[in-house]
Amino acid sequence: MSNIKKFMFVNRKAPYGTIYALEALEVVLITAAFDQDVSLVFLDDGVYQLKKGQQTKGIETKNFSPAYRALEGYDIEKLYVEKESLEARGISEEDLLVDVTVLGRAEMGALMDQQDVVLSF
Amino acid sequence: MLHIINKSPLANNALDSCLRVAQSGEILLIEDAVYAATAGNAFEGKIRKALERFRIHVLQPDLEARGLADRVIEGVSPVDYGGFVDLTTTNKTCQSWL
């Protein structure tokens, strides 16, 4: 079908400190309803969104991290994390709460160039 | 691809991240990102290096508003609002880095 576009959502903010991460997640869930080719990218502090073991009771904020595990059920299976961003934060793939594809910065840049729509959060 | 940046590179890592991940294409500096395009700014070296891989533009009205229209780094091209629109139409995709 020619009306399927490649959408990429670029997540660059840590959760909770600002509303960006949650807003991006909501937009992604809505986009899923339109049967598009959706990719999620996590760069910079955005990789913290996927950190395992988030417990938000003490800050009285909704813990939305379990929703990333629901993405598979929404047929959103392309999750990419930048290697350099993980390394700069002392986080490894095993620390993440979903399966992701780790890409180096150049591969990530190439992937961005292939998209029809790129939305940055 | 056109990358649009609107934050000062000394206060926010958007431009740094863009230069790290993107390999080529065009960059447009607007709002507080125009500081990156000025000679003498601590970011000047990175902009000069980036000019080898990217075409870099800066929004003239934002430079003028900040009193910096006279010190644009050589090789960075100032554009007006019409030029801004042209950049968004000649590139297949745009990414506004937040």
Added chain:
Amino acid sequence: MPSIEVDGKTYETDEEGYLTNLNDWNKEVANYIAHVENINMTEQHWEVINFLREYFEEYQIAPAVRVLTKAIGKKLGADKGNSEYLYSLFPYGPGKQACKIAGLPKPTGCV
């Protein structure tokens, strides 16, 4: 704030009748909301409601109808994992109506 009263207790809801506090939910409240929605709760209805509660417990979101349908099919069988079946139980939409009865927020992306 709108509210509903069940067995002498008051529960806060939003404008559309969704419970404000997830923890307020219990079977009596569910039956009351179902009654308001003109739904007579059967075992088949509870199966879907309980499924939704479990889904929310795990993922902290209310699933979109398409996702719910697929997931129900996986868990309860293909004869139940289709929209004809789910709409027969919840005529105004399994997303909206079943989530309301299950005490969940309105599904994201539900138009």
